[in-house]
Amino acid sequence: MFTTRPELTGTVGMVASTHWLASAAGMVVLESGGNAFDAAVAAGFVLQVVEPHLVGPGGDMPAIFATADDLTPRVLCAQGVAPAGATIEHYRDEGLDLVPGSGLLAAVVPGSWDGWLTLLRDHGTKPLRAVLDYAIGYARNGFPLVGRIPDTISAVSRLFTEHWPTSAELWMPGGQVPKAGTLFRNPVLADTWERLLREAESAGSDREAQIEAARKAWYQGFVAAEIEAFSRKPHRDDSGRDHAGVLTGQDMATWTASYEDAVTVQVGDRTLAKCGPWSQGPVLAQQVLLLHELRDRLSYVDGVPTAETVHLAVEAAKLAFADREAWYGDSADVPLDDLLSAEYTASRLALIGDTASLELRPGSPGGRAPRLPEFIASGRGIGGGDSPMDAAVGEPTVTREGQMRGDTVHVDVVDRWGNVISVTPSGGWLQSSPTIPSLGFALGSRAQMFWLEEGLPASLVPGRRPRTTLSPSLAFRDDVPVAFGTPGGDQQDQWQLCFWLAHTVGGLNLQESIDAPMWHSAAFPLSFSPRSWQPGELVAESRLGSGVLDELRRRGHEVVDAGPWALGRLSAVSRDPASGLLRGAANARGMQGYAVGR
Template sequence: MFTTRPEITGDIGMVASTHWLASSAGMSVLERGGNAADAAVAAGFVLQVVEPHLNGPGGEVPALVWDPSTADVTVLCGQGVAPQAANAGVFADLGLDLVPGTGLLPTVVPGSFGAWLLMLERWGTWPLRDVLEPAVHYAEQGHPMLERVSHALGTVAEMFTSRWPTSAATWLPGGAVPAPDARFANPVLARTYKRLIEEGEAAGGSRERQIAAARDAWYRGFVAEAVGEFCANTEVVDTSGRAHSGLLTADDLARWEPTFEKPVTLDYHGYTVCKTGPWGQGPALLQQLALLDELDLAAAEPGSADWVHTIIETAKLAMADREAWYGDPNHVDVPLADLLDPTYAATRAKLVGTDASYELRPGSPGGRTPRLPGARAADVAAAVAAGVGEPTLTPDGEVRGDTCHIDVVDRNGMMISATPSGGWFQSSPTIPALGFCLSTRGQMFWAEDGLPATIRPGARPRTTLTPSFALREGKPWLAFGTPGGDYQDQWSIQLFLAIVHGGMGLQQAIDFPMFHTDHVRSSFYPREAVPGSLVIEDRHAPDALADLRARGHDVQEVDGWSLGRLSAVARDGEWLRAAANPRGSQGYAVGR
């Protein structure tokens, strides 16, 4: 089968990510004796600099880590929480029925720095200075401005100039949008990174002690102070059309720590798939696999109408349960065991018929009654003008915030899948003392009491970030993932199924034509839904597309290379393998 690029094969190490500079930085760490954790952290910090329209230092990151010394998978949660002052009543008092998609009101604790450093402390071998060196270099000396970044800045330049002057000062040097391929630097961010390194080293002692001290400088030191002061003393216009200050305080940062958790797992055809807990959407992929297990997807030809119809209909059911039941299990009861029970899956699978469904059909796990949000959809035009949301590549060329992804495997078997996101420059105004902006992940909460994903003090938003990991016959096999908001698990499951049932290699599965649905409400402001929709790359066969229309799907054909930004690494017998997405001409896999 034709592939757009070779599948990388070797035995030293592999890195695949959404940007070639991050992948190269990670591989340089492996080449110089670092392990997968060192490489992932170095690549993660580079992504903050070179993909600022997709993530930033003020964002978040969940990760799945296979540790060969303990022979298990651990979830690292770098998802920050809502401020202590945040609750549904606050938004009701402001006359808001939805959490805005931009500005300072939807900000949450920035979790990525703490999570990356905890990964480095527990599993890494390098000091903070060495893993941060590539990011410091690109922030200080500059990097080539991506065409997509330049275009994204063009969509928000007027807003920056008129409403968010601190962002204009950072992202519009000389008052103009940087041209594609221009050298772009962020010297303020470089100084922030350097100060964190210096404060860590000033603590002295072991590598681990210095890393912990740098983390303290962020959450209980100068970064937290700057964040708290900016949120309290700055009012900016957000997607509500009004100006608001933020609820996030320095104390909120001081209260928070990244955490380790056990993954949620499901066995499927000899594979064990691992995801985060229901504070992310990851278990929806597992629910979908359980449904597919009842429907014998293996009998369908990949890319056929039967293949697409079965996958899309099970996605609708799994995502409907996500809407009704998922939330932070530290704050609400999520009936995860019942949702993943084979009997429940068998009952739900009977809902998949021969025609496309236009209904939102959450189930009743354990006999419980589902409850869906009742908030009205807000003004879509205002949201689009502000550049919110999180589709990866929209058919009309619209540029919005999004996400990154990194996969790493080293020669000793450590394997990592991480999905950094949030804090993109379109989301909230840049903090002038730090050189970055905050995550608006709080927009994924509902400002309506009594729901699993209602905004609550100290709760994690029910995020879309969803790295993936799979074992084959009990042995670590595949780390994979993609940007794409609500589409992340829809695209990731297609890669997995193309390999498992289609017999494809990593690059073949990534290149294979993709599709998704907007049937369930978006997790992002203004919470749109398009019931019955099937967005599909036009490389699918004409007869398959005609068959899908005949089954009632609202088929929306898009450019044949526009959906998905998957990457993956694998351990396949004695070889390590890697592949990355050609769409967007940005993703890159490297290895030796």
């Protein structure tokens, strides 16, 4: 089948990410003797500079990885938590029934810095300066603007000039939206990182001591102080009013990134590993368990799935994501063992018919009665679209028609020794929170994923993680790891399902699986304000073919043709320990993702 690029093969290392400059930086680190974790950190920091509309230093980063010495998948959770002052009562007293999708009230503890440094300390080999210098160089000397950055700035230019002047000062120099392809600089961010390096190196020559000093300088030092001071200043958010934030230096000082076991499921001869139900990660596990039971009905013809395959995948997604709405979160116990059990899978399987369901149907794992948030149960958000939304609100993912507005970033790395990692950093977008002028970056807005309703798994509770959409993946077959993932908000674990099916059912290689036609359902509430959803809607690439699309319509799906190349920004890497061959692949749809390796 036609592919946009070759599947790369080599023996030294592979880096695949959503921007060529990040992939190149990671590969340079591998070439210099660094391992996959060193390379991932370098690439991750570069992404914060060159894709600022998709990720920033004020965001978060969940990672899933395995080491050369131990292939047991582990999760590094650097998803920040709700501040102590982020109570349902406080937000209700502000006249809110949803957490704003932009501005300072949506901020959680920024987890990215601690996540990357924890990874570097525990599993990397390089000093902090060696992996941060690439990002500093692009911030200080300039990087070429991809077209979506000026488009994003233009969409929020009025907000910037009227309400967020610090953002206008940075992103609209001279009062003008910068042009695509021109060099853009963020010297204040470069200064912030250089100051962190100076404080790190003042701790002496020991690598780990330097990293610890840099972590402290961020979470207990000048960065935390600047964040707290700025958060006290009211700024406009998508509620149409000005609000101050509640994030404090104490919130930052008492939080650290953490490790945990990955959620794993066995699907035939493959093992899939995901982050826990504080993320949406287990919805991919639920989907593949359902579809494994339907495997005799799944097929690909010349790299294209049949209508039956797409229909069954969409119906499985609806069931899994309905469970996400009722059961996932960090603020109450999640019956994960029951959700992933054979008995529960069988009970859900019986709900998949030959026509499209238009209902949101959470299940009853272990006999528990599901409870949906009142916002969803009352039908609010149904039929909402993208066009009326403030451009600063929510994760800037694809429109209903498939037009790429951005989303998030992703990076996968594997090295010659067998270390492998998949990371989906996000948050701190330039357009969703005002720039902190003394630091050169914005805070994240992931608190919008909490509900302002007591007693739910995703209720707003201080010290708890928002139920994030960020969802990196790791899979194994006969000790051959495949690290993969994509940006895309709520679509992440649907586009990854497309990749999974193309690879495991269609027998396609990594690049072919990424290039294969993709689709996703919009039949459940978005995780981002204003929580809209479209029961029955199926967004699909036209390369599925008119026959497939017509059959899906006949089955009751409201098909939106997104065009031939519109959905997904996947990347993937793998390693065969028997041959030593490494493989890498990346998506061409976003016009900037690349895999590199040799």
